[in-house]
Amino acid sequence: MEMSSEFVVDFPTLGDLGDAWITRHCRVPDGFTRGRPFQMADWQFWCHANRYRIRPDAVFVPPELVGPDKPPVLNQAFFYQQTLVVAPQKTGKGPFSAAQVAFEAAGPSVFAGWAEGGEVYSCADNGCPCGWEDSPEAFVYAKGEPMGMRHPSPLIQITANSAEQADNIYKPLRAMINLGPLKQLLAVREGFIRILGLSDQDDLDRIDVVTSSARSRLGNPISDAEQDEAGLYTKSNKMVDVADTQARGAAGMGGRTHLTTNAWDPSENSYAQMIYEANEPDVFIFYRDPDKELRGDDGRPLDYKKLADRRRIHEYAYEGSWWVNLDSIEALARKLMKRDPEQAERFFGNRLVAGHGKWLEDGAWESKAVPALVIPRRAPVAGGFDGSNNDDHTGIRLELLPTQYQFTPTYGPDERKTLWNPADYGNRIPRSEVMAAWRELAKFYDLVRVYLDPFFWQSEIDELAAEFGETVFIPWATNRPVPMHAALDRLKTDLGNDDSSFSHDGDEVVRTHMRNARIRPTTVDKTTGVKRYVIGKPFGEEHRKIDFAMSSVLAHEAAMDVLASGWKPRTSSRVRVWR
Structure with missing residues (x-):
């Protein structure tokens, strides 16, 4: 299909085959185009293509040769073992997921080797009597393209926090089945969908719904799980356990799990948030984050409260979803903002919005992010360190002198952060x-100078000071209200000052810790009336760490103290933009 310049598919994938199969077999479930062939929007196809991206070294084991010495490839043929799609309401996540379920259930969703070129995918050989292979639209493989076959025993679970939520996928899937050729492959039964043509037993080859209150089939080996609105899965509602159990069940059967969600509330530590922040290499993430891509004329992130900015955010978040009327979205957002502005930003603006009492305003940290710089050897830097023992995180941040560019360094042969x-x-x-x-x-x-919080780490700091100099490694206690407030206020001021030289690498984990930080009032200066504060985690939310924010504050404080001392570099420090 024709793709936006934002998306370039230059990797082996079953995506083209899947796109053609879905258009042939699935129907638009509702609206003015109801009953027409279902065609994915460009962003949906991008997610689909990555979902079915094949590893270049994948080796196909024909079914007749499968045995103890030659297990089937299944999920190991795929580049990604999990996918996460974050998109606002009304973008079509539900129908998209329904089409993916249909493809997993009855389509060529399993890797079947590499094409010599000219082969035709046969529906008849895969239990479908629609005659696609004999039609002008038959799918012909290109040389070197991965081929697909039907899963021999699919067991799929549609997952949501409630039955009503599960209907986001289940309802359009039922319509897709009843409106077109899928009715020859899938049959809607009472409480589940039967996958036809593979076995005669109702407890095999089926599509089930799993919710927090309907978990009887949880723990079964499954080929696929579609986890809808995973931003609502929390430990308190036990849906994190459900999702984890499904992931284990899928792994045991060579299957995979797939998440869709609106932007989540960062205070809830949802399953989607956990997956997103883990940033594992075998997880594909699609998330159009307005704070990363959009800027106003002043260079700062857009303000959702302003009509013009809100329109730009909506245009970006809904790009490609041609069926969405942005005027209608604006009306919904405007009404919701009157009673719950943060929810409006999450639902329609696709933003991860921090709660009340936050230290930094939304976008303040992001406004100083710049393209990553390559730092030359022996470049002068200041540093900050906040350490823990076994619960909180531990981090090192460095800041280039004299330019005030802050970054997370790496170490070791594998360049870990x-x-x-x-x-x-x-x-x-x-x-x-x-x-x-x-x-x-x-x-x-x-x-040049490193400030380190000595709590839990005094002995190690003494060791570093003895080795590299007491004027380099300096204990800097963060539990002192007056200097801590001054350091926090300095960084906050520099973030809001367009003339400040401070910038940073946009590290995603650091960004999360910055967003987590909450103001904790301490004392009031009797002379000036200044209300001092420190920062802490949101109350009752121990999972929302701020340690990397503290490392960043200390690094900037050390850098500014160095510059205030009259320090001059011994040699020039050249940096270049990483392209």
Whole structure:
């Protein structure tokens, strides 16, 4: 299909075959185009193509050769083991997911080797009597293109927090079945959908709905799970457990799981948020984030409260969804903003909006993000370090001198970021690894001054100071209200000052910690009346960490103290934009 310049498919995928199969077999479920062939919008096809992206080294094992020594390939043929689509309401996530379910259930969704060129996909060979292979629209494989076949025993679960939520997918799927050729492949039964042509047993080859209150089939090995509105799955409603159980069930059967959601409330630590923030390489994420891509004339992120800015945000978030009337979306958003502005931004603006009491206004941190810079060896830098023992995170941030460009350095042969989550290390911070990182950084960069919060780390800081100098590694306690308030206020002021030289690398994890930070009032200066504060996590939300924000504050404070001291670089520090 014709693609937007935003999307370029230059990798092997079953996406073209799937697109053609869906157009042939699925029907538009409602509206003025009801009953017409279902055709994916460009962004939907992009998600579909990546969902079915094939690894270049995938090797097909023919069904007749499958055995103990030659297991089927199934999910291991795919580049991504999970997908996450974040899009606003009314963009068509439900019908899109319904089409994906139909393809998983009865279409050529399983890798079947590499084409020599000229082969024709045969519906008849895959249990479908529609005659597609004999029609002018028959799908002909190009040389080297991955081929597809039907799953031999699909068991699919449509998942949501409630039955009403599950209808986002289940209802359009039923309509797709009843309106076209899918009725020869899928049959709507009472409470489930039967997948035809593979077995005669109702407990096999089926599509079920799983909710928080209907979990009886949870734990079964499954070939696919479509997890709708995963931004509402939390530990408190037990849907995180449901999603995790499905992921295990899918892995056991060579299957995969797929998430769709509106932008989530960051205060709830939803399953979608967990997947997004984990940023695993085998998870495909589609999220048009207005804060990353859109800027006003002043260079700052757009303000959703302003009509013109809101329109630009809607145009970006809904791009490609031609059926959406933006005037109608504006009317809905305007009404919702009167009673719940944050929800309006999430539902229609596709933004991850922080709650009340936040330290930084939305977009303040993002406004100073710039393209990543390549820092030369022995460049002078200041640094900040906030450490923990076994619960909170530990992080190192550096700031280039004198330009005030702040970044997360990397260390080791695999260039890991200097951001440590104890959950990745058996619930303990790997202290020896942190120390090894510091020693590597000290060799690569010219560390001029580093401020380190000594809580839990006094001995290690003393060790670094003895090794590299007490004027370089300096304890800087963050529990002192007066200097801590001054450091926080300095960074906040520089973020809001267009003339400030401060900029940063836009590190996603640091950005999350900045958004999590909440103001905690401390004292009032009796002379000036200044209300001092520190920052902390949102009350009752221990999962929302702020440690990397603290590292960033300390790094900037160290950098500014160095510049205030009259420091001059020994040699020029050249940097270049990474293209």
